[in-house]
Amino acid sequence: MLVSQGTAVDNAHTGSSLPLTGAYWQGSTGADQTAFFDNVKVTVVGTVMGIPGVTITESAGATSVAEGGATDSYTVVLNTQPSADVTITVDPDGQLDLGMGAGNPVMLIFNAGNWDDAQTITVEANDDAVIEGNHNGVIAHSAASADADYNGINIVGVTASITDNDNPPAPPAPVINEFIANHVSSDNKEFVEIFGDPNTDYSAYSILSIEGDNTVAGIIDRIYMVGTTNANGFWITTDAAMDQIENGSMTLLLVRGFTGSAGQDLDTDNDGVFDVTPWAELVDGVAVKDNDNLVNDRTYDASVLFQNYDGINLVPGAASRIPDGNDNDSRFDWVRNDFDLFGIPGFAGTPTVGEAKNTPNESNETVNPRITSGGVCAELSDGGGILFSGNPTSICSGREINVDVSLDVANGYAEGTDYHFEIVSVQYNGATHTGPYEAGYVLPLADSRIQEILTNSTGFPITVTYTVAVRELLPNDYELCATKFFSVEVNPSTLASATELVGPSSSCEGDGSSVVVKLSVSGGSSPFDLFYNDVINGRNAQCMPIASGGTGEALNDADGIINLDYSGNAAGTYTVTLDSVADDEGCFDPTNRFVTFTINEAPKFNTDRDTTIYTCTPVSFDLESHRTSCEAVTYNWYSVANTSSTNGYNNPNVAGETFTSFTGDLEGDGPVIDDVLTNLTSAVQTIYYYVTATTANNCDSSFYITVTVRPKVQFDCIGCGSKINVTLDATTCGAEVTLDMVL
Numbered sequence: 001m002l003v004s005q006g007t008a009v010d011n012a013h014t015g016s017s018l019p020l021t022g023a024y025w026q027g028s029t030g031a032d033q034t035a036f037f038d039n040v041k042v043t044v045v046g047t048v049m050g051i052p053g054v055t056i057t058e059s060a061g062a063t064s065v066a067e068g069g070a071t072d073s074y075t076v077v078l079n080t081q082p083s084a085d086v087t088i089t090v091d092p093d094g095q096l097d098l099g100m101g102a103g104n105p106v107m108l109i110f111n112a113g114n115w116d117d118a119q120t121i122t123v124e125a126n127d128d129a130v131i132e133g134n135h136n137g138v139i140a141h142s143a144a145s146a147d148a149d150y151n152g153i154n155i156v157g158v159t160a161s162i163t164d165n166d167n168p169p170a171p172p173a174p175v176i177n178e179f180i181a182n183h184v185s186s187d188n189k190e191f192v193e194i195f196g197d198p199n200t201d202y203s204a205y206s207i208l209s210i211e212g213d214n215t216v217a218g219i220i221d222r223i224y225m226v227g228t229t230n231a232n233g234f235w236i237t238t239d240a241a242m243d244q245i246e247n248g249s250m251t252l253l254l255v256r257g258f259t260g261s262a263g264q265d266l267d268t269d270n271d272g273v274f275d276v277t278p279w280a281e282l283v284d285g286v287a288v289k290d291n292d293n294l295v296n297d298r299t300y301d302a303s304v305l306f307q308n309y310d311g312i313n314l315v316p317g318a319a320s321r322i323p324d325g326n327d328n329d330s331r332f333d334w335v336r337n338d339f340d341l342f343g344i345p346g347f348a349g350t351p352t353v354g355e356a357k358n359t360p361n362e363s364n365e366t367v368n369p370r371i372t373s374g375g376v377c378a379e380l381s382d383g384g385g386i387l388f389s390g391n392p393t394s395i396c397s398g399r400e401i402n403v404d405v406s407l408d409v410a411n412g413y414a415e416g417t418d419y420h421f422e423i424v425s426v427q428y429n430g431a432t433h434t435g436p437y438e439a440g441y442v443l444p445l446a447d448s449r450i451q452e453i454l455t456n457s458t459g460f461p462i463t464v465t466y467t468v469a470v471r472e473l474l475p476n477d478y479e480l481c482a483t484k485f486f487s488v489e490v491n492p493s494t495l496a497s498a499t500e501l502v503g504p505s506s507s508c509e510g511d512g513s514s515v516v517v518k519l520s521v522s523g524g525s526s527p528f529d530l531f532y533n534d535v536i537n538g539r540n541a542q543c544m545p546i547a548s549g550g551t552g553e554a555l556n557d558a559d560g561i562i563n564l565d566y567s568g569n570a571a572g573t574y575t576v577t578l579d580s581v582a583d584d585e586g587c588f589d590p591t592n593r594f595v596t597f598t599i600n601e602a603p604k605f606n607t608d609r610d611t612t613i614y615t616c617t618p619v620s621f622d623l624e625s626h627r628t629s630c631e632a633v634t635y636n637w638y639s640v641a642n643t644s645s646t647n648g649y650n651n652p653n654v655a656g657e658t659f660t661s662f663t664g665d666l667e668g669d670g671p672v673i674d675d676v677l678t679n680l681t682s683a684v685q686t687i688y689y690y691v692t693a694t695t696a697n698n699c700d701s702s703f704y705i706t707v708t709v710r711p712k713v714q715f716d717c718i719g720c721g722s723k724i725n726v727t728l729d730a731t732t733c734g735a736e737v738t739l740d741m742v743l
Contacts, residue, residue, distance in 0.1 A: 054076060055079060059074060077116060084111075131164070133164050136162060172197065176192060177321050181317055206226060210250060249288065260276070272299070286305065320357075320359070390402055396491055407421075422469055423440065425439050435452055463489050464490060499595050508600050526560060530581050531581070534577070539571075616676065619676075637690065638660045655680060657687050
């Protein structure tokens with residue numbers, strides 16, 4: 001329907017062009033679509049074909065293929081009938097194959113008879129052996145024809161997403177890159193470093209520290225499970241216990257697929273050759289041999305470091321591969337580290353040219369002479385100096401400062417080789433500050449910074465001043481120069497915390513008492529981070545003292561209140577401490593507040609409490625032998641009618657039991673029930689004792705004991721025939737002898 005300003009001017013038009021002055025039709029329009037020409041509104045009924053063009057239709061709107069897997073397809077069709085044959089070249093790049101081989105084109109021919117029949121292109125990924133990851137391939141289209149409307153007409157391309165099926169190779173095996181086994185003072189800086197590909201999981205590997213001393217040679221002292229390397233390819237052992245690596249003759253091995261255990265003897269005959277190899281692959285190793293017993297000590301790797309191996313007349317306690325990963329299975333791969341821990345934060349060391357720095361988790365390097373002729377202090381005297389970065393002027397109490405220290409100097413002096421930064425003093429409102437940074441402290445070489453939490457409990461602002469200087473190391477004059485300071489104002493915190501015991505300070509185990517410790521915070525800005533711990537001093541099953549407990553934290557707590565419920569806990573003395581509190585502003589209350597309470601032990605007994613005796617026999621039940629608890633107790637006991645009663649009861653068929661009567665208290669006490677029980681009948685009788693046990697802390701428990709009393713018996717004199725009769729007297733438990741005749 002053709003309408004102009006609302007008036008019908010043509011009831012139907014199905015041609016490929018419109019007979020309108022100054023108007024034209026572009027492209028093709030589907031059924032029931034609307035277009036505007038000048039001020040003419042056109043509603044199309046059926047399909048109207050417009051100017052020449054090529055339509056590409058991708059399946060599902062996109063093209064996705066996989067190497068060695070899924071294919072995809074799309075269709076190509078002309079928009080109008082051509083006046084001559086149209087040849088469309090479909091040209092893929094080398095990533096795609098359209099059926100003629102990767103990168104080879106295919107031809108589609110359209111003519112007056114098939115111009116509106118869509119032709120299908122099947123797309124397949126080129127399954128190469130190149131590791132590319134998921135990537136794309138591109139298909140171009142071009143047209144050639146004697147029909148000028150189609151010859152060289154612009155046709156859109158197709159981009160296919162390709163899933164790669166080629167995986168990268170497994171990372172190369174790592175190597176032992178550095179170790180410290182022995183150093184100045186206590187061995188609390190020891191480690192073993194692994195070097196491999198960056199950010200790589202090496203959990204299939206283990207480091208073994210193996211004894212080499214004489215008769216214990218070959219025994220696995222320590223096992224370290226390797227983890228994931230950092231961004232630079234390093235991973236080091238972290239052992240809080242430290243001092244775990246042998247200072248004498250020893251071997252460090254790096255193995256894959258370890259199945260052994262610590263303490264295992266790999267060299268059972270101590271001949272220096274492994275008799276047991278509980279691993280899938282021996283990857284790397286290094287050994288140290290001391291001078292204690294050169295003949296009988298053993299090492300288990302070709303790279304053996306010994307006294308004077310490098311011209312230094314000392315047994316090495318630490319060494320580094322120079323450069324990183326240098327592995328020729330030779331002792332010359334290794335350079336000994338400075339024994340005085342040069343390179344470790346807080347240690348100036350005694351760096352000697354030719355030795356290696358101690359560089360855990362960092363690239364190895366040697367102590368080299370400076371190339372420039374003048375010292376760093378000489379240059380600093382002509383300009384430049386220490387730079388502080390990140391130093392705040394004012395903080396809240398409990399906040400951490402983290403100030404980077406660097407050097408503004410023209411020439412390429414190396415920190416750790418030519419100089420280091422040293423603390424001259426730290427003043428706390430004029431008084432010497434007693435913190436980690438004291439006079440003479442050397443800032444860590446790899447990350448020279450001052451980092452600590454500052455607190456203020458005075459109620460008024462205080463000032464902390466740090467003074468730092470450069471200590472020149474080479475050319476070995478150790479001059480101190482370029483002194484500079486910065487100050488931080490520490491404001492008091494408005495936070496206040498409290499620790500409160502809600503419940504008795506002393507209760508009995510299992511008595512139903514409610515014991516709650518309430519931790520609370522006031523002031524500051526919520527939410528709060530609360531850190532606390534508890535220590536429980538109790539006893540184990542052998543009644544030996546033990547301590548247990550742990551730490552806890554409540555992060556982002558909205559109301560600043562934590563209730564720790566200890567009701568029903570085991571016996572012990574509990575100390576609950578609120579270690580510290582921080583609020584949303586970072587203000588910090590480090591005041592330790594604690595409460596102590598005791599849950600006293602209740603008496604406990606085993607369940608083996610039944611016994612059988614003969615008439616006229618003492619019960620002789622030792623209560624102490626059945627006690628399983630640790631605290632000493634006192635006992636009270638008496639007989640009752642059954643195991644549901646606590647009322648004293650005298651069995652009329654049995655004489656001798658202790659019971660509580662209405663006329664007098666006959667209750668027994670002591671650790672042994674020693675009643676002599678007489679069964680007055682010819683039938684089995686039962687006595688039930690009710691026992692209460694009480695500790696010195698007035699914690700008690702009760703239980704029942706069942707005693708079966710067998711009756712009297714008639715027996716004859718053995719060997720007397722019928723001439724003598726012996727009868728038991730039920731009352732006196734005596735024997736009556738009757739003679740039938742005189743022998």
